[in-house]
Amino acid sequence: MVEKHTIIITVMNSPGVLARISGLLFQRGYNIESAIGAPTEDPDVYKVILVVQESDDHIEQIVKQLNKLIGTLRVVDISHKDNYIVREYIILKLEVQQKNRTDLLELARHFNAHVIDIETDHIIMELSGNPRKIDRFIELIHPFGIKEYVRSGEFAMSEYQKSKKGEKNGD
């Protein structure tokens, strides 16, 4: 079954690491929906968070191939794990008319979206949260007239867990 998978790749920080990862997926015929790469608390370590739409078989192969990259420290598919905090960030530019401005702001308030810029004919706002919340917000705000939006792609981190015997924090 094809479904969305979010994969966290922890790698050694080296030049071209993001190209290595995206190149690998492309080379093997898989499509990346979103990819975020950024440094971590350890300057030697870099994290990449990928979202791909693939079947379970393909995901298994993707995870194995990613693990094979020389600098890979760990690869986790968090799609079926509930102990991860997943977030996404979005900036939206909306066309706005006098008559629906209040409804729009009300909706934004409801979602905790933050208004960055407001003019007579447009509003720019930002929102972060669970990707499902972002999807829902886009859906509801769509009728107001979206001019443009930019999504960050998903990023995620494991919840804090008190270490039990033989169990590491995270996964």
Added chain:
Amino acid sequence: MKGAEIVIDALKKEGVNTIFGYPGGVMIPIFDVLYSTPEIRFLLTRHEQGAVHAADGYARSTGKVGVCMVTSGPGATNTITGIATAKMDSIPLVILSGQVHTNSIGTDAFQETDMVGLTRSICKHNYLIKDVNDLAKTIKEAFYIARSGRPGPVSIDLPVNVLNSKVKNYVYPEHIHLPGYKPVIQGNPMQIEKLARAIERAKKPLLYTGGGIISSDATEALHELLDKTQIPIVVTLMGLGSVPYDHPCFLGMPGMHGTIAANKALTECDLLIAVGVRFDDRVTGPLHTFAQQATIAHIDIDAAEIGKNVKTHLPIVGDAAHVLKELTKRVKPRLRDAWNERTEYWKERFPTRFAQKDQGPIIPQYVIDALNQVIDPEAIVVTDVGQHQMWAALYHHFRKPRHFLSSGGLGTMGFGLPAAMGAALGNPDKQVVCIVGDGGLQMNIQELATCAINRLPVKIIVINNAYLGMVRQWQDLFWDKKYSQVCLMRGPDCPQECRGMDEHCPSDYIPDFVKVAEANHVKGLRVSKPSEVVSTLKKGLQDPGPVLMEFMVSREENVYPMVSAGKPLTDILTGEE
């Protein structure tokens, strides 16, 4: 110490005494150091593709890491085919390419090319070194990565200013720090135990082994398992030589041009023990028809190979030699039984054969079969790619690992001659025989000069049918005999549509290989009569120098057995219907 000196010192520390390559502008600093480094032998090929295949042939035949050194731009891009060839067949290479000054990278400078970008998908790993302080560490890592785990090519791009920069306190590092890279060597004991039990339960166990046996030096471990269990075995192209051709358990090569016995055994077995193989499409045919009766156990050092193509019931990640030794310890002895007899019956009932008449043209298979009578049993046989390659796989008498070198995964025409050259350089005491088609030979024929000048006594057997025979065979069998661009004698006077030879065909083959050989100071011999095949082979093999023996063979011979593309392994064409 200068970067260029560090490179050469690092190579020496890695035990390198042979480099294959070609110089160029940005690499002059290294060649300047090589100038006064007599302990490293540099084989100057006539093309960078020749260099990388030669390094590959050297690596395959010696088990060492092959080293190839080329300049930036075209020098680097000319190695691409060879790197991809080595990657597909898991051959350890280190490719050192020059690069423009780090300040010029990205400006489309003279002879600049993005080698790291180009090789990313065809390398095990690659590097661009921007700081001379990283040089020694990187070279050490590269060699370790190339030869450990599942071996493969590693490319290092060396900007000219890095080669010219100096390091104050140079020490070659003793340790490697690669926290993300830890090949699994020991297999999981519980899984191995499970496999041992599965073998005891199986009525029709079958071993299916490949290049992994050779790269992990697991031949001895495999033989011990065979001695204890008598399990019938099929060996892929990449594994040929790991089991002697006359071993009672050996059923031959499986797959598209495999033996009937091997393919029948794969189809009927109830336990398939795959070791160091990757279930290549040329072996399996359509996956939903492959080994349907069998529980599949897969031993491989590369976890990503397990379950990639077929569903595996018993995965074991580990080094073939370690796992097989452990398995042999745990498995109960198995006696020859009805299953062994059945597989042997297939071997006898469906031998791979050909018919050579005393008169008339030479049959290509006959040349390869006749070679068995005269070749040194210790000889290394190298092939190119195509029909002759499959005939060699079917008819040559394999005796030892690392004595049959062939481009398997990528199927690279032009591999044969330079790879044979590399094997000859790495094995000066051994006879090296290169079997090659007339098409493939012309793809790297410039290396005849390299053989002659360096006194590399490669014995070249050209199977000349004046066709790109394997493609012609497909056009013959599956494309209504429309011979489109496969005839190497075709000229402007030929009809647009050609379905084979007739009396109007051009009479002369161009080039005259014997003359090309002689022009390169390689002895040239040509044979057209079956009665002269054995005597010519003898004469050629006895000569101390390089020899090219050209066999003018019947043009439209096909390779059989053959399983058509997309058909199950039971659907075998024998050519005798």
